[in-house]
Amino acid sequence: MSGRRATIGVFDSGxxxxxxxxxxxxxxxxxxxxxxxxxxxxPYGTKSAATVGRYAASSARYLEQQGAELLVVACNTAxxxxxxAIRDAVNIPVLGVIEPGAERASAVSRTRSAVVxxxxxxxxxxxxxxxxxxxxxxxxxxxxxxxxxxxEEGWIEHPVTEQVARIYLDEAFAGAGDGNAAPDVLLxxxxxxxxxxxxxxxxxxxxxxxxxSAESTAAAVAQxxxxxxxxxxxxxxxxxxxxxxxxxxxxxxxxxxxLGERFLGHEVERVTxxxxx
Amino acid sequence: MSGRRATIGVFDSGxxxxxxxxxxxxxxxxxxxxxxxxxxxxPYGTKSAATVGRYAASSARYLEQQGAELLVVACNTAxxxxxxAIRDAVNIPVLGVIEPGAERASAVSRTRSAVVxxxxxxxxxxxxxxxxxxxxxxxxxxxxxxxxxxxEEGWIEHPVTEQVARIYLDEAFAGAGDGNAAPDVLLxxxxxxxxxxxxxxxxxxxxxxxxxSAESTAAAVAQxxxxxxxxxxxxxxxxxxxxxxxxxxxxxxxxxxxLGERFLGHEVERVTxxxxx
Numbered sequence: 001m002s003g004r005r006a007t008i009g010v011f012d013s014g015x016x017x018x019x020x021x022x023x024x025x026x027x028x029x030x031x032x033x034x035x036x037x038x039x040x041x042x043p044y045g046t047k048s049a050a051t052v053g054r055y056a057a058s059s060a061r062y063l064e065q066q067g068a069e070l071l072v073v074a075c076n077t078a079x080x081x082x083x084x085a086i087r088d089a090v091n092i093p094v095l096g097v098i099e100p101g102a103e104r105a106s107a108v109s110r111t112r113s114a115v116v117x118x119x120x121x122x123x124x125x126x127x128x129x130x131x132x133x134x135x136x137x138x139x140x141x142x143x144x145x146x147x148x149x150x151x152e153e154g155w156i157e158h159p160v161t162e163q164v165a166r167i168y169l170d171e172a173f174a175g176a177g178d179g180n181a182a183p184d185v186l187l188x189x190x191x192x193x194x195x196x197x198x199x200x201x202x203x204x205x206x207x208x209x210x211x212x213s214a215e216s217t218a219a220a221v222a223q224x225x226x227x228x229x230x231x232x233x234x235x236x237x238x239x240x241x242x243x244x245x246x247x248x249x250x251x252x253x254x255x256x257x258x259l260g261e262r263f264l265g266h267e268v269e270r271v272t273x274x275x276x277x
Numbered sequence: 278m279s280g281r282r283a284t285i286g287v288f289d290s291g292x293x294x295x296x297x298x299x300x301x302x303x304x305x306x307x308x309x310x311x312x313x314x315x316x317x318x319x320p321y322g323t324k325s326a327a328t329v330g331r332y333a334a335s336s337a338r339y340l341e342q343q344g345a346e347l348l349v350v351a352c353n354t355a356x357x358x359x360x361x362a363i364r365d366a367v368n369i370p371v372l373g374v375i376e377p378g379a380e381r382a383s384a385v386s387r388t389r390s391a392v393v394x395x396x397x398x399x400x401x402x403x404x405x406x407x408x409x410x411x412x413x414x415x416x417x418x419x420x421x422x423x424x425x426x427x428x429e430e431g432w433i434e435h436p437v438t439e440q441v442a443r444i445y446l447d448e449a450f451a452g453a454g455d456g457n458a459a460p461d462v463l464l465x466x467x468x469x470x471x472x473x474x475x476x477x478x479x480x481x482x483x484x485x486x487x488x489x490s491a492e493s494t495a496a497a498v499a500q501x502x503x504x505x506x507x508x509x510x511x512x513x514x515x516x517x518x519x520x521x522x523x524x525x526x527x528x529x530x531x532x533x534x535x536l537g538e539r540f541l542g543h544e545v546e547r548v549t550x551x552x553x554x
Contacts, residue, residue, distance in 0.1 A: 039324075047316075048529035048532065051528050051529070152323075251324050
């Protein structure tokens with residue numbers, strides 16, 4: 001793909017995957033980006049593997065038809081339940097976020113023990129547990145179904161969100177300590193959760209590092225594209241790059257624009273309605 | 278339809294419509310029932326009118342093909358946004374829950390002022406406001422997007438749910454008082470909310486009566502079927518009738534069974550997977 005711009009497709013059930021897109025853009029500002037949000041059929045995280053597989057495969061095919069040469073499955077639930085179904089559906093390289101997320105957790109953990117928070121469906125698949133076990137790490141997985149609706153309600157720094165997150169984290173970390181080394185990683189296994197990073201950092205035990213898949217997904221993209229990415233931003237540095245980005249949404253374009261801005265950090269300009277049915 | 282049993286179809290985006298089904302069954306225990314939950318595409322309440330219309334029309338057609346002779350749209354969002362689309366899609370009588378709900382509110386209100394709580398999409402449609410205005414009632418509508426996820430998490434009598442409901446009701450009733458008579462009705466404009474009846478009753482101002490659409494929907498069914506229903510249950514009486522019921526769900530049958538029991542009050546025996554795509 002040298003000599004011209006690569007077209008990278010990013011797929012999620014909704015707008016949350018824009019947190020992953022943002023990180024990839026920071027490393028590859030020169031690529032063209034296509035983003036697909038399956039907003040008419042979201043959420044995936046409460047649904048069965050069969051349904052998620054069907055939805056994810058049709059979404060992936062759509063991005064391939066639009067010209068994507070590499071597909072990043074930013075949705076943790078689709079990565080956990082449907083990566084094979086997606087790979088069967090398209091003829092371009094496909095990257096999920098589970099392996100990069102586990103890789104990142106493994107790189108920062110000393111105690112070899114992690115807590116993973118994610119949707120019901122991701123937790124039920126145990127995809128993170130398996131990916132961490134392959135790296136000699138123990139994992140305690142905890143479904144947090146209320147966090148996405150709270151974030152979508154806009155209650156980011158809100159006493160209710162704090163109370164709910166405390167209930168979830170207390171349960172997850174209480175169980176994780178039994179007979180094992182204390183977890184020193186909290187893996188954010190859903191694209192929405194980075195918006196609660198500050199709150200979760202405050203509530204997690206002090207020795208815990210928060211990890212999400214976005215940064216290591218960018219590294220995996222580099223490998224696939226055989227391109228040299230920009231170095232990761234240094235701590236505190238914020239790269240404000242407006243990508244060449246065309247978004248597709250299966251539900252309302254206006255709502256995608258409105259919610260998307262919150263995740264992308266700037267206006268989402270080009271959004272087209274996509275009809276998959 | 279005299280001389281043999283009627284087949285009544287009840288449609289909802291998920292399991293919540295079983296609260297309406299239960300009420301209809303209590304009045305017409307002798308009918309056959311078909312229930313359709315579009316669980317692979319839920320929720321409807323956060324989606325656009327175009328998407329809800331498309332989903333609801335295909336769901337209604339499915340129930341007609343299965344033999345429904347009368348269709349009750351138990352889903353408030355579909356009733357508010359897509360009743361015309363549904364009527365265009367099928368050749369059987371169609372009943373929504375908005376008109377019966379407004380009728381019931383009108384029957385119990387003295388101050389002619391109500392608060393309506395519902396999904397984002399139902400509130401945005403102002404369907405309840407219009408139905409109440411036609412009955413000379415003022416209405417303040419309030420979207421409560423967190424209540425459904427809290428109920429589905431099973432947090433029915435839970436401090437977080439109480440705090441969230443208090444925030445929503447405080448906002449709704451504070452605004453409703455301005456320059457008008459105080460509302461004396463709280464209309465539960467979503468099939469999930471009856472599960473929070475006790476909690477909402479405790480949090481609402483003391484003069485307020487809680488109203489949901491289920492009971493008056495049963496009366497509307499009687500009118501359509503030209504049948505004499507059983508009288509409504511007397512206060513405190515609980516009729517435990519196990520209906521002749523066949524359920525269809527577009528996502529996992531197991532999950533429908535598990536969640537459905539909570540709404541129906543007894544086991545959901547016959548559930549079949551329905552594929553609409």
